[in-house]
Amino acid sequence: MSPFPEGNFTIVNNDTGRCLRARLGRTKDVSDWKEGTKYLQYVTDKPGLELGEPDGSPATVWWFSTIDDAAERQPFNQIVSHAVGEYQNIGNHCVWLDIKPYPTAEDRKRAADQFRHKLDDMPQSLKEKLALLLPDAFKTWAEAEVGPDASLAQQLELWHGYCASITFPEHNVENEDEDGVEAAQAYIDAAADEGIHRPQVESGDASTRMYGCGASRDKNSTYRWTYDGTHIYAADSRTVAAGRTYWTDQDGFLVGKSKGGPGQAWTLAPWKPTARTQHDPVKAIAYTGLFGPVAGLLGS
Incomplete structure (x- = not known):
């Protein structure tokens, strides 16, 4: 009762x-x-x-x-x-x-932010393991953005933002580099194998x-x-x-x-x-x- x-x-x-x-x-x-x-x-x-x-x-x-x-x-x-x-x-x-x-664009953005934070909060040992999957083209781009001495943490911060952005429907990937999207998906799948899963998109x-x-x-x-x-x-x-x-x-x-x-x-x-x-x-x-x-x- x-x-x-x-x-x-x-x-x-x-x-x-x-x-x-x-x-x-x-x-x-x-x-x-x-x-x-x-x-x-x-x-x-x-x-x-x-x-x-x-x-x-x-x-x-x-x-x-x-x-x-x-x-x-x-x-x-x-x-x-x-x-x-x-x-x-x-x-x-x-x-x-x-x-x-129905979830709004803001709801999907919130889910993307949650996923990015989950990737950023991975244990250091797992970050180092998954970092082997980063494509060389991205590393070159990250060094150009941050500087030639960009640390792994700085590179991963940019990479995790990219991975999160292509995960949810509000992001238009039609003009994205196919190799980059494919590499990001491989990284996301590897993180899921380690228990780091994408959150569901829910209405606010x-x-x-x-x-x-x-x-x-x-x-x-x-x-x-x-x-x-x-x-x-x-x-x-x-x-x-x-x-x-x-x-x-x-x-x-x-x-x-x-x-x-x-x-x-x-x-x-x-x-x-x-x-x-x-x-x-x-x-x-x-x-x-x-x-x-x-x-x-x-x-x-």
Whole structure:
């Protein structure tokens, strides 16, 4: 069973101290006059997610929905905003995550950089062994670039960059020297035989958003979550695999990443309303980020 607290709770990052907050949409007055009569109308923007101060306000409050999905015959397992349901007349909203379906050029460049670093970090003995595969034409070029006294380390730094650049699809090799490409491929294959493998190209960080609990997800989205006492990640057998969905506080933004690294440890604790929000519902609304005509009428 997923150990989400019963009732309302807060979600705080152990590494940064920031908590998950709902940002309510601003309410705008779009009233209009017609034939001498003013017709009142307000439009509220969509709510959003943010990481910020754990001040105990309603914006920091969530609950776990185990309501059964009749279509899939399993619980929804949604992390639902208390503030949106309480203060905006738009139905319940929960945390969604979206993965980019196809790697971008930036994603491929990142994979190439990772591969170059893996080659640079090989043990010295392996570097000396594989250096025998460097073509003479490259050594001549490297000496021209760095100098006639170019060290093996300097040569390999240039060579590893070249090997990484021809490995991934964003690099156009049509006009490259065929002998150089062939030599680089032989070097890459020899490194793989020694356990130095090219990384897979993956899309970048998965983005998160607030969206309606009643909406249907597509193959690149999820709203189902599980919690192992430290990590929050996808619990979805039909759409997004869990491996790249671990909640991460990345510089104040909630993203999904592969497991490992800072900003991925979370504490879920029962919500304890502060005195100002427990006894003053007007200020409680203001603390959620709801501004505009409605908040003004309430006196915030």
